[in-house]
Amino acid sequence: MLTIGTLAKKTGTKVQTIRYYEQIGLMPEPGRTKGGQRRYGDAELDRLSFVRHARQLGFSLDAIRELLDLSDHPGKSCAEADAIARRQLKQVEQRLARLEALRTELMRMVHECSGGQTSDCRVLEVLRDHTECLTNHEEIGG
Amino acid sequence: MLTIGTLAKKTGTKVQTIRYYEQIGLMPEPGRTKGGQRRYGDAELDRLSFVRHARQLGFSLDAIRELLDLSDHPGKSCAEADAIARRQLKQVEQRLARLEALRTELMRMVHECSGGQTSDCRVLEVLRDHTECLTNHEEIGG
DNA sequence: TTACATCCTCTAGCTACTGTAGGTTCAAGC
């Protein structure tokens, strides 16, 4: 039986995060000691490892909820899990494309900066005038 | 003189976002009609365009605050603006590297999925066992 | 004057946590 602190260490999670996962129903309510402290077994360790790994791969908590559900039903078709992963891959690829465009623009800004006064600063100038941009970067975030 | 709605349209911003920017001090408090409605001029239009463009390039609101301050003082050295842009470029490059690693892993997951039952699903299997991963993806987010 | 689109403030919600306050429990050592 593991305390919440030990489980946290084993999975590279903060204690508060584990409690948060329990609160939103991603982790089950574990057993408790007489004094009310949580105690975890191997099933919970596996489940939390799964969650953290999926988070590292950028899956949202909602997507992870679906994946956990699929994982809990070994007879179900694999197609859904595959679809979720493909969706995630697509998102990653879109973000990659956007970030690459941003990198291009930022490099251009930085390389054109001559180091004088802000009145001649290319960085500020480019920010002031979107029409100077070579790439489209309409959506915010990335 | 522009209403907040017109300003929003011209800059591709939501009305609420403009009010939010005012609230956090990124946009100045504009003049008002007798009835209390906000009215904007060209200076505000320029400023908001600057902000939105910088946001599109991924700058944080704090970074934008600094850039606006530099922009307001044309005599200052350009070095600071340059440093902010370089910092942003570095962040973008780090995120690119992370996303590329994620893409590799996700592609592997997806390509190995044979489409059977979840009990044999490679997607779920990889998520269950981090040691199968070819890349390190320790930090969460990206 | 009447519609009605747009504006106002205020508050709450989103994701995915993280931090803090103030108090309790556990386990080890004596």
Place this chain on the structure above:
DNA sequence: GCTTGAACCTACAGTAGCTAGAGGATGTAA
């Protein structure tokens, strides 16, 4: 058995950067 101190508990607030809604006021055109 007692003490100590780390780890635990709940509850709430805060983070970034918005976004949405309620409930009411204003502006403008017909």
